[in-house]
Amino acid sequence: MTQIPFSQLSLTPKIERAIGEMGFDFATPIQSEAIPLIRTGVDVIARSQTGTGKTVAFAIPAIEKVDNHEEKATIQVLILCPTRELAMQAADEIRKVARFKTGIRPVEIYGGAAIDKQCIRLRRANIVVGTPGRVMDHMRRKTLKLNNLKMVILDEADEMLNMGFKEDIETILRDTPESRQTVLFSATMPPAILKLTHEFQKDPQMIEINKDQVTLAEIEQNYLDVPHNRKKDALVALLDFHAPGKAIIFCNTKKMVDELAELLAFRNFSVESIHSDIKQSQRTSVMQGFKQGRTSILIATDIAARGIDVSDVDLVINFDIPANSEYYVHRIGRTGRAGKSGRSITLCSGNREVFSMRNIAREVKSKITRLDLPTTDEIKKVSGAKIISAMEEALQIEVKPFFSELTEQLSARGFSYQQIAAAAMQHYFERDMASAAIPHADKMDKESSSSVEKTAGKPKRKLAAYETILIDIGSSHHAAVNHIIGAIVDRTALLVSDIGKVEVFPEQTVVEIPAGRGDEIVNAMAGCKMCGKPVKTERLAGPGKKTGPKPPKSAKRG
Incomplete structure (x- = not known):
């Protein structure tokens, strides 16, 4: 599909300026099709997977729908999301798009946060982004009134139904004006979704982005086969070899997320983790740090995957093989976004997992190529290049007299300048070269275990009753x-x-x-x-x- 510049979508000057400052020049396929159609006021069904830019696709028409000159603020747009992370992400995206437009007041509401503060903010809101359960809670409390609603957007409708929100969604939609516009975004179209559209939408127009080309087109997909008890060593080797600016590692369990976070922190990587046991405030802080580049590696479980919206992720690693092809697409869809290329690597252990990986490749109609683990020499070469680059930068800076004097003192004791420089680099960079000692995959001893596992770890969390x-x-x-x-x-x-x-x-x-x-x-x-x-x-x-x-x-x- 030919890329369409945002300048050709007849955006208002203020919204076009905000889109430009967000770094977007061309609309993604879902944006170029959905924005003009939603603007016409018809009900819309948009089939599009995570990572295709759908938040902006509904944010622009939603903002345009709001009458910001009302004497008394009323809720005019309601956006339902399956998770608190997605609600926060959508509200944040709306604020970015509306940053130069006055009178747009989005409020996100979700469980696990103080409801009294949400009640206060709702008094001035005209766009509400929330999870179905908390929206229902506010409706019961009469702190959320939908009688003036103009538009309802169901984001990731299939996931909301999978999570058991069907009855809540139906109750919410029945309590909204019949004149409202209903827009539904979903990655899949199971019978439950079709039933929902038949009951609550009027002659909906369908937008369907080619599933074979969505999300995965710009991602180089690979897998490795390594012994199970050497997966952690293989992970460290991959991170050292590829040296990603931003990477996300997915695990199947919270326990493994915590173990890998400890492992990589010990290896001197910049790493944070998120899963359902981590408090919401901390998860928000971790995500902000990752988005802003203060953290380069994020480790997460699937339950957190849908709340991760970062456009410049270089590498996704599936430390544990995903449960099915849908989870696989959701995971690797964190990279290769907004027209950028990306890479994913899945760690498999044994023929059974390799066979599962091939099944996933067949289901998502993608080529997932087998890789060999980088050799010791290859890792040393990459690490050496990084050290040389760092030293070249350091040599451009004027050396302080104190260090020059110390160098002269060592020289006077019989050490050559070459010996001094080599010893200084070894002292400074040796820990970064730790993974270069990891053996190649075909030589790994299955009975040995990761050296980090033998070190004293953090004290175990005291179990609750x-x-x-x-x-x-x-x-x-x-x-x-x-x-x-x-x-x-x-x-x-x-x-x-x-x-x-x-x-x-x-x-x-x-x-x-x-x-x-x-x-x-x-x-x-x-x-x-x-x-x-x-x-x-x-x-x-x-x-x-x-x-x-x-x-x-x-x-x-x-």
Whole structure:
């Protein structure tokens, strides 16, 4: 598709100026198709995957829809998002697009944040971006009134349905004026989405970006096959060899996220991590640091993946192979954005995972090439080039007399200037060369373990007192850990950090919750639906006791 400059989309001067300052010259395919169509006022269904620029695609028409000359502020645009990270991201993007336009007041509302502060901000808001559960909460409190609403936007509608928000979305839409415009963005079009569009949209116009070309077109995709107990060493070697300006590493569990963060910090990398156990304020701070370049490596779980919107990620590494092709696309879609090229590498261990990787390649219709781990000499060569570059920069700066005097003192003791320079570089850069000692993949000893694992780590987190609940939905119903956690957090007063271990079995899921709150949680979960299935929740065990059915032995742990 031919790229269309934003200057040809008839933007107002103030919005065009803001788009220019955001660094965008050309509209992505979804933007060039969606912006003109949404402006006409018709209901729209846009099928587009994460990373295609859809936030700007709906932000521009949403801002244009707002009458900013109202005497009394009313909510005119409502945007529903599946996660708090996406709500924050969308609100932030709207502020950037509207930075030169007065009277646009977006407010993000989501669980896990102080509701009284949100109530105060809602009094002046004309655009609301929120998660369905918190939007419903404000509607019940009468702090969010939608009688003057002009536009509703459902962002990542398929994921909201997967997380069990179907009934909430239906309730919200029924409480909005029939004259509203309804815009729906979704990566997939399952029957539940089609049913939603039939009920709540009027003659919707469809936009569908070629799935084979979306997100993955500009990404070089690779995989490695390394012994399981040498994956950490392989990860360090890859980071040293590729030296990315910004990289994201995805893991399947929170435990592995924490382990890798400790490992890479020990190796002297600039690294931060996010997962559901980390407080929202800290996650926000981590994301800001990553976006602004203060941190070069971010480690995350899938539940956090949809909230990551950074346009200049060079490399995505799947430390653990993703559960399916959809998760794979969501992960690697963090790179290769806004017309830039990117790279993804997935670490596989053994024939089974290699076979799974080939299945993913077939499903996403992409070529995923096998790589060999960089050799010791290749890593040394890259590291040496980095050292020379750093030294060249240092040599351009005038040396302070103190260090010149020290060099002369060493020379007087019989050391040559070459010896002094080499010793200084070794002292300064030796830790950065640590991964050069990692053996090549085909020579790795499966019985050995990472040297960092033998060092003293951080003290283990003291375990809280938990009891467990049983939910009659599992992997056979396509339920994942993020769906379970999202539904619980939305329907109860729990924060994500309150939830302990989640074990997903084929037909049921066991969840650790704070001790003493079992009855409260079970009552709150009454009538809940996940992945389109009504679910039943019951107490399984409390501290020191066991009740109810016994789950099977095998499970997916989160």
